[in-house]
Amino acid sequence: MFRRLKPQGQKIQIFFDDQEIEAIEGENLAAALLAADVTHFRSNPVSKQPRAPYCMMGACFECLVEIDGQSKQACMIEATVGLKVGTLKDISGVDDE
Amino acid sequence: MGSDYAIVGGGIVGLSVAYGLLNLGETVTIFDEGDLAFRASRGNFGLVWVQGKGMKQPAYAKWSRNSAALWKGYAQELEEATGQTLSLQQDGGYGYHLTEESLEQEIKDYTWLKEQLGGDYPFEVLRLNELKKEEPNVGTNFAGAVYHPEDGHVNSLQLFRALAKEVRRKGAKLVTSVTIQKVETAASGFRLTDDSGKVYESEKLVLSAGLGSMKLGPLLGFKAPIRPQRGQVMITEKIPKLMNRPSDTLRQVNEGGVQIGASAEEVDLDDRETPATLAKLAREAIQIFPDLAHVKTVRSWSALRIMSPDGLPIYQESLTCPGAFLVTCHSGITLSAAHARLLPLWMEGSHTAPELDPFGEDRFNV
Ligand SMILES: Cc1cc2nc3c(=O)[nH]c(=O)nc-3n(C[C@H](O)[C@H](O)[C@H](O)COP(=O)(O)OP(=O)(O)OC[C@H]3O[C@@H](n4cnc5c(N)ncnc54)[C@H](O)[C@@H]3O)c2cc1C
Ligand code: FES
Numbered sequence: 263m264f265r266r267l268k269p270q271g272q273k274i275q276i277f278f279d280d281q282e283i284e285a286i287e288g289e290n291l292a293a294a295l296l297a298a299d300v301t302h303f304r305s306n307p308v309s310k311q312p313r314a315p316y317c318m319m320g321a322c323f324e325c326l327v328e329i330d331g332q333s334k335q336a337c338m339i340e341a342t343v344g345l346k347v348g349t350l351k352d353i354s355g356v357d358d359e
Numbered sequence: 360m361g362s363d364y365a366i367v368g369g370g371i372v373g374l375s376v377a378y379g380l381l382n383l384g385e386t387v388t389i390f391d392e393g394d395l396a397f398r399a400s401r402g403n404f405g406l407v408w409v410q411g412k413g414m415k416q417p418a419y420a421k422w423s424r425n426s427a428a429l430w431k432g433y434a435q436e437l438e439e440a441t442g443q444t445l446s447l448q449q450d451g452g453y454g455y456h457l458t459e460e461s462l463e464q465e466i467k468d469y470t471w472l473k474e475q476l477g478g479d480y481p482f483e484v485l486r487l488n489e490l491k492k493e494e495p496n497v498g499t500n501f502a503g504a505v506y507h508p509e510d511g512h513v514n515s516l517q518l519f520r521a522l523a524k525e526v527r528r529k530g531a532k533l534v535t536s537v538t539i540q541k542v543e544t545a546a547s548g549f550r551l552t553d554d555s556g557k558v559y560e561s562e563k564l565v566l567s568a569g570l571g572s573m574k575l576g577p578l579l580g581f582k583a584p585i586r587p588q589r590g591q592v593m594i595t596e597k598i599p600k601l602m603n604r605p606s607d608t609l610r611q612v613n614e615g616g617v618q619i620g621a622s623a624e625e626v627d628l629d630d631r632e633t634p635a636t637l638a639k640l641a642r643e644a645i646q647i648f649p650d651l652a653h654v655k656t657v658r659s660w661s662a663l664r665i666m667s668p669d670g671l672p673i674y675q676e677s678l679t680c681p682g683a684f685l686v687t688c689h690s691g692i693t694l695s696a697a698h699a700r701l702l703p704l705w706m707e708g709s710h711t712a713p714e715l716d717p718f719g720e721d722r723f724n725v
Binding site: 305307308323326331332 | 596597598599600613614615655656
């Protein structure tokens with residue numbers, strides 16, 4: 263669905279929910295995931311609706327993913343070799359009704 | 360020809376009063392300054408709150424309860440008219456206390472207040488074990504809470520939006536991005552002059568300009584002894600339900616974020632944020648809900664409260680310019696229902712108007 267404007271650069275592997283994805287080193291992580299056809303980044307914890315990046319500039323927090331057990335804005339992070347990214351799990355200790 | 364009422368200040372207070380006046384069949388023109396103004400209505404906590412109001416002045420406790428009781432019907436009416444959801448929840452709320460001393464003091468104060476009100480003031484004290492039944496996610500490292508069954512919260516930005524939409528639909532004229540610089544009496548009422556020199560006229564005038572009333576009030580014979588008080592607030596990322604009811608420092612909004620606040624700082628007209636204050640708010644929040652330690656804040660902001668010397672609202676008709684009313688308060692969300700339903704009756708001199716003497720300016724005479 264999304265196409266890179268400038269596909270040059272060092273090809274690397276990253277992981278989304280344990281699935282290997284090809285990215286370009288240093289590119290915007292949210293863009294890399296979108297380019298790999300990941301469109302469901304997380305589910306809204308209240309409405310449970312699927313969510314994906316919206317603003318691509320750090321303002322809307324729709325692009326949150328989990329990295330090293332923490333929620334991070336994918337659009338504010340660069341893709342690096344072997345980066346492990348996952349969909350956000352519910353915050354630990356908080357029951358999900 | 361002017362309209363019946365000129366309303367100077369289109370914050371939550373001005374819009375609530377405008378809505379009420381329109382319902383009585385009056386015509387209104389609302390003047391508002393625009394984005395550069397200090398606007399408490401855009402930065403508040405969103406509580407419809409009775410707890411803590413009028414701890415030294417039972418009339419204010421009563422007035423807040425009146426408004427809380429009117430809220431449900433008021434919100435329903437606005438929702439039906441505008442198709443917007445206000446997310447009002449009035450299922451009780453807590454005042455958390457970190458230390459036993461502060462809880463004990465609060466119990467004393469509420470006991471006094473209840474006595475003053477002839478026993479008609481509901482509250483309960485919840486120690487940690489009882490609180491845990493209501494709020495399973497609270498921690499163990501604080502004293503407990505005072506529970507007030509009439510407390511609640513609302514999406515105050517949606518309220519603001521709904522009111523703005525509805526007053527327009529009911530025919531209010533909105534003049535925005537103007538600063539009213541001069542207000543004076545004229546042959547048949549009032550004359551207002553804006554910053555471009557443009558002149559407007561009206562029969563009556565409501566001064567609801569928030570902090571702007573400090574300047575305009577004296578022109579109409581009001582004391583308007585108000586001052587800004589800064590409140591800093593932050594909100595977390597959206598999380599699954601963590602808490603069932605709001606408190607005066609923590610509430611989970613309908614979209615899932617947890618709002619944490621608000622500080623009370625005497626810093627004049629300075630609405631900047633300070634990391635140290637935000638950190639303190641966060642620490643106290645974590646003390647009550649330890650899970651919050653894993654949750655990120657996504658935004659913080661600060662806004663200026665409009666405070667009177669005793670914290671009570673001011674409702675005063677000018678003694679020197681009859682027909683001009685000063686309306687200001689530091690709980691404009693809570694009181695929005697009363698301002699819409701009851702204040703206009705007072706302005707119109709109706710015999711069903713509420714008793715507002717305790718909120719007049721003569722209480723500031725020394
Ligand atoms: C941090 C914080 C938390 C709060 N939490 C709560 C809460 O939980 N519950 C609650 O009930 N209340 C709360 N409040 C208080 C509540 O927000 C205020 O009582 C309310 O917003 C006041 O509304 P207002 O219309 O009087 O003032 P404002 O919102 O300040 O509006 C005044 C308006 O007047 C206009 N104006 C000023 N001067 C002029 C002029 N010369 N010409 C034309 N227009 C002018 C401005 O443009 C502005 O829009 C909180 C406040 C703060 C700061
Ligand atoms: S897409 Fe909006 S913050 Fe990342």
